[in-house]
Each structure stands twice: as structure tokens, then as C-alpha cells.
Amino acid sequence: MKREQEKSEFNFFGWFLLAVGVVWIAIGVIIQTPLRDQEDQLVGQLTINLAIAHGGIQAQPIAVNGAEGGVASGPVIAHPVYGRIKLFIDRSVTSACPT
Amino acid sequence: MNDGRKGWGNPAQTDLLRLKVQLAFLFVWLLPLGSRLHAIPACVFHCYACPASSFACPIGLLANYAALFPAILSVTIMPWLVLGVLVFAGALVGTRICGWVCPFGLIQDVIAKLGPKRKIGLPSWVGMGRYAVLLGLVIILPMYFGAKGLFYEEQPITVCKICPAGALEAGLPYSLYGLVKGGEWQMGVFKSTLLAVFLLVAMWVYRPWCRVLCPLGGFLALLNKVSLGRLHVESEKCLQCNVCLRLCPVGIAPVENPNSVRCIRCLRCVSCGVISWKSILGTSSKERGGGDPAE
Numbered sequence: 499m500k501r502e503q504e505k506s507e508f509n510f511f512g513w514f515l516l517a518v519g520v521v522w523i524a525i526g527v528i529i530q531t532p533l534r535d536q537e538d539q540l541v542g543q544l545t546i547n548l549a550i551a552h553g554g555i556q557a558q559p560i561a562v563n564g565a566e567g568g569v570a571s572g573p574v575i576a577h578p579v580y581g582r583i584k585l586f587i588d589r590s591v592t593s594a595c596p597t
Numbered sequence: 598m599n600d601g602r603k604g605w606g607n608p609a610q611t612d613l614l615r616l617k618v619q620l621a622f623l624f625v626w627l628l629p630l631g632s633r634l635h636a637i638p639a640c641v642f643h644c645y646a647c648p649a650s651s652f653a654c655p656i657g658l659l660a661n662y663a664a665l666f667p668a669i670l671s672v673t674i675m676p677w678l679v680l681g682v683l684v685f686a687g688a689l690v691g692t693r694i695c696g697w698v699c700p701f702g703l704i705q706d707v708i709a710k711l712g713p714k715r716k717i718g719l720p721s722w723v724g725m726g727r728y729a730v731l732l733g734l735v736i737i738l739p740m741y742f743g744a745k746g747l748f749y750e751e752q753p754i755t756v757c758k759i760c761p762a763g764a765l766e767a768g769l770p771y772s773l774y775g776l777v778k779g780g781e782w783q784m785g786v787f788k789s790t791l792l793a794v795f796l797l798v799a800m801w802v803y804r805p806w807c808r809v810l811c812p813l814g815g816f817l818a819l820l821n822k823v824s825l826g827r828l829h830v831e832s833e834k835c836l837q838c839n840v841c842l843r844l845c846p847v848g849i850a851p852v853e854n855p856n857s858v859r860c861i862r863c864l865r866c867v868s869c870g871v872i873s874w875k876s877i878l879g880t881s882s883k884e885r886g887g888g889d890p891a892e
Contacts, residue, residue: 512688519688
């Protein structure tokens with residue numbers, strides 16, 4: 499019978515992956531996370547331009563940073579593309595709305 | 598099995614503790630944080646369109662990033678944060694995230710209580726479906742359609758479109774809210790059917806999404822073998838009583854393969870005393886189980 503015995507040796511690969519995770523998180527935070535006031539400002543602008551379709555409010559065309567058109571619904575996610583913010587239109591959810 | 602044992606020596610006590618931890622984590626994934634942290638990915642499967650979600654779904658984010666192909670190859674656009682969170686969580690505890698932290702796992706645990714106690718078993722090969730979803734719907738197809746210029750939301754098939762978490766955690770509350778406001782049922786026919794089928798199956802099969810289709814669980818399971826937190830078997834103590842096999846809700850033999858990719862690390866098997874949970878902090882006596890199995 500195959501049995502897994504306790505490994506007394508240092509779990510190098512586990513610690514290595516943990517360190518990799520920490521480094522990637524740090525990179526993501528440094529180069530991809532918008533500053534809080536920057537994010538608030540962008541979300542605020544988006545909020546002005548759109549009406550969220552959920553909850554029975556009629557969806558309206560929007561422009562993200564003046565570049566994208568479309569019908570908005572779903573979560574607003576900070577994103578490095580499209581001027582560091584992008585409105586993801588999640589059809590899995592918007593199948594719940596008329597859009 | 599001596600059910601008079603306290604703590605981890607008793608599977609019922611372990612289940613209760615696990616439920617408390619799962620409920621406690623709801624305060625992390627749901628309100629009161631609300632939807633203010635959608636720029637940060639979670640390490641659990643939880644639709645970020647849920648009206649009360651705090652963090653972003655890592656699978657939804659990964660698929661969205663993949664749809665940016667070929668731009669995603671740029672260093673500044675690579676999904677560092679998502680990958681970092683997933684690798685960190687997986688390297689730390691592996692699929693213990695699934696068993697103890699994931700809100701969608703909790704939902705399935707609750708639904709399972711509504712069904713018959715004896716669940717329908719699944720063959721081991723169905724777990725490969727998780728990797729088909731991970732590779733196909735989260736990585737390859739979004740990249741393929743993204744290379745053709747289609748945004749994620751415009752792509753004909755995505756993981757979000759077949760995701761029961763989206764239907765249950767976002768579509769259902771919004772539809773119910775619409776009904777309460779005097780409107781119509783807003784969820785589409787496909788999503789409504791998917792939700793109904795999922796609820797039915799989850800009553801008869803324990804954690805069907807986690808075991809068959811969850812791409813996040815599949816990824817975390819890959820790290821089970823190398824994670825710092827892991828199940829440890831003291832095989833010299835094993836009496837081959839198969840108690841751990843009977844306790845395991847996903848039908849694996851923990852004493853033979855304690856860090857299996859199919860394991861959700863619910864730690865019910867720890868009750869027998871032969872298997873223990875070993876973390877970076879060492880093996881807690883509470884997590885060691887019921888002591889000498891020969892007792």
C-alpha cells in the first residue's frame with residue numbers, strides 16, 4: 499500500500515511557491531493597482547456616465563475614458579488597460595438583466 | 598470511532614468548527630466590506646457581481662485577463678495580483694481554501710444538508726473536468742476570441758456563462774429584487790435552468806461544482822502535494838479500519854493518498870488519529886485527531 503510518510507526535510511518547493519506568490523502580489527500592487535483617489539475619481543466619472551442595469555434601472559450607453567461604447571452593468575474593476583480601469587460586462591450576471 | 602472525543606477527534610465537532618469558520622469568512626467575502634474592494638482578487642470562488650461581494654472572483658478576473666491576449670503578454674498587463682494571490686494561497690494551504698474558506702463551498706454544504714444523507718458517488722476521473730474548464734474556458738478560449746478582437750463580454754462562450762455561482766449569488770438576488778419591485782424575473786432561461794439543475798444535483802451529490810467543474814479548486818489542488826499545510830499520515834499506526842474512507846465526503850482514501858487532488862481538506866479524516874494536519878506552525882495537538890486509533 500502506498501503511504502505518504504512525513505517528510506522531515508525542509509519543504510523547499512512550498513516555501514519557494516509562497517515566495518513567488520508574495521513577489522507577484524507585490525508586483526501587482528505596485529504596477530497595477532490604481533491609487534485610491536484615482537480609482538474613486540474614475541469610478542465617480544463612470545457612475546455619472548452610466549446607469550447600472552441591475553435592480554430594474556434602465557441600462558444606458560456609456561463611454562469608458564471616452565473610448566469604449568456599450569451598455570453597462572456589472573462590477574467595476576480596476577484594470578491596467580483602458581486607462582487603468584475597465585468596466586467588465588459580465589454576461590453571466592447580465593443574463594439576469596435585459597441587456 | 599469514539600464519538601465522545603472532543604474537538605478534532607470527533608467528525609461532528611470538526612464539521613461544526615468548519616461551519617463556524619466558513620460563516621466567519623463570510624464577513625470577509627461579503628458585507629460589511631461591501632463592494633469597495635473589487636480591484637483586489639479573492640482566493641475563493643465567489644461571483645463579484647453578487648450585490649454584497651467584497652473582492653473580485655479570481656477566475657472571472659483570469660478569464661478577463663486572458664481575453665486581453667496578446668496584450669496580456671506585456672509585463673504591465675500580466676495578471677500578477679491574481680496569480681500571486683492564488684499561488685500564495687495554494688502554497689500555504691492548498692485546497693483547505695475550498696473546504697474551510699470558500700463561500701460557494703459553504704453554499705453547497707448547506708444545500709447538501711437539504712438532500713438525502715447518502716450521496717451519489719462520483720468516479721475519480723470526473724475531477725479532470727476542472728482542468729478542462731480551467732484550460733478551455735478560463736485560458737484558451739478567452740485568448741482565442743481575444744486575439745480575434747472580441748472583448749470578454751462579447752465572446753460566445755465563457756466560464757462566467759456556465760457558472761452556477763453567478764446565477765445563485767448574483768442572478769438570483771437581482772431577479773428576486775426585480776420581482777419584489779414589481780418587475781419581471783430577470784435571469785435568462787439558460788441561467789435559470791442551470792441554477793435549478795445545480796440546486797437539484799447539489800442535494801444528491803456532495804459539492805458537484807467543486808469536484809467536477811471548479812477551475813479554482815483544480816488549480817489549488819495541483820498545489821496540495823507541495824503546500825506547506827498538508828495532511829500527514831502516521832502509517833505505522835494505521836489499523837486499516839477504513840474509518841477515514843467512510844468519513845471522507847468526496848470518496849478518497851486519505852490514508853493512502855492524503856494530499857490527493859480530489860481532496861477538499863475538510864479534515865474529517867483527522868478524527869481517526871492516524872492522519873493529522875501539519876501546517877507551517879507545526880502539528881497542533883487539536884489538529885491531530887483522536888489519539889491512538891487502537892484505543
